Amino acid sequence: MRITQSIAPALLLLATGAAQAASAWGFDDGSVQIAAKKAAESVKEKFNQKSPLSKPVALGSTDTLKLMLTAKDNGKGKRPHQAFLVLQEQESGLEAPFPLTVKESGKAVVQISHKDLPVQLRVATKPLKASVVLASFGSAQGLDTPVFEVKIEQDANVPPPAYEKPLRYGKQPEIHHIFRPDPKSPPKIISLVFGLAVIAALPALLISWVSLGGNLNHLSKAIGVAPLSHATFFGSIVAMEFVFFMYYTSWNLFQALPVMGLVGAVTVLSGTKALGEVQSRRLAGER
Incomplete structure (x- = not known):
């Protein structure tokens, strides 16, 4: 009897919990x-x-x-x-x-x-x-x-409401980038015309020097005093023209820029000494 009385409350609690859990x-x-x-x-x-x-x-x-x-x-x-x-x-x-x-x-x-x-x-x-x-x-x-x-159902006499689908961020189709073709050189005839124009300007430049009083007699003296500076300065100018020619014909910008920087540095250093020698002779009154 005592066992039944002790089990009854427990069974009642379990039944109540089951009823609550089964509610919906x-x-x-x-x-x-x-x-x-x-x-x-x-x-x-x-x-x-x-x-x-x-x-x-x-x-x-x-x-x-x-x-x-x-x-x-x-x-x-x-x-x-x-x-x-x-x-x-x-x-x-x-x-x-x-x-x-x-x-x-x-x-x-x-x-x-x-x-x-x-x-x-x-x-x-x-x-x-x-x-x-x-x-x-x-x-x-x-x-x-x-x-x-x-x-x-829509009203046949009234246009349907306008609707645009919102932008959704997600996986997109693969993009295959197409680079622009390399720039092409102008026609050879145009390059030839401008090249001949530059060559024709050289005699005009020499004639202008002579008419303005250019004196080539100091050439041997200048080379004797600073042969390395004058030779390097003149060579750097020719080298810079060669770099421009290579860039025009075959080099790209990344190939030409390092060489131009090197030649430009040589031009500045050698030109400082070469032109300094010319200035010293001018200050001494030599014409």
Whole structure:
């Protein structure tokens, strides 16, 4: 007898816990009504948790969808913490939740018109899946079950709403970069014409030096005083012209720049001494 009395409270607690764990949300007295401007065209269909509507309901541009049901927790009418009618576009999976107005007795209602729907759902070509979602705090299991489908009908006299799909960041096709072809040299005839023009300018340059009083008699003296500086300075000028020629014919910029920097440094160092020697003779009065 004592053993039975000690086991009875434990069994009672286990039974109570099992009952709480088995409780779940559901609904009853479900109905959907399409209210049109003309009362004769209004449609009302009834459904329950285990038997959704087999045919979609049509929602016109001027109609209003009204959903009514009684939310129940473990068979008793009760107000859940969350109660929604969720419309889902079946191709993209886009959802739009509409909260139900629920009383303490569990009586719930929601009304939806065309203007309440997102534009993505209003332009859907296939029926929208309508689901009832009920949930609350505690151990009661929530409910998410489809109840019917909604076919969106457009007004033939009104253009459909414009909709552009949003930009989605994701994997893009591989890009194969095509580099521009290397620049080509101008026609040889043009290069030949400018080359002859440069060569023809050399005699004109020499004639101008002679007419302006250029004196070549100091050439031997200049070379005698600073032969290395003058020879290097003149050679660096010729070398720079050669670099320009190579760049024009075959070299690229990255090949020409290092050589130009080296030749330019030689030109500055040798030119400083060579021109310094010429200046010293000018200051001494030699012409």
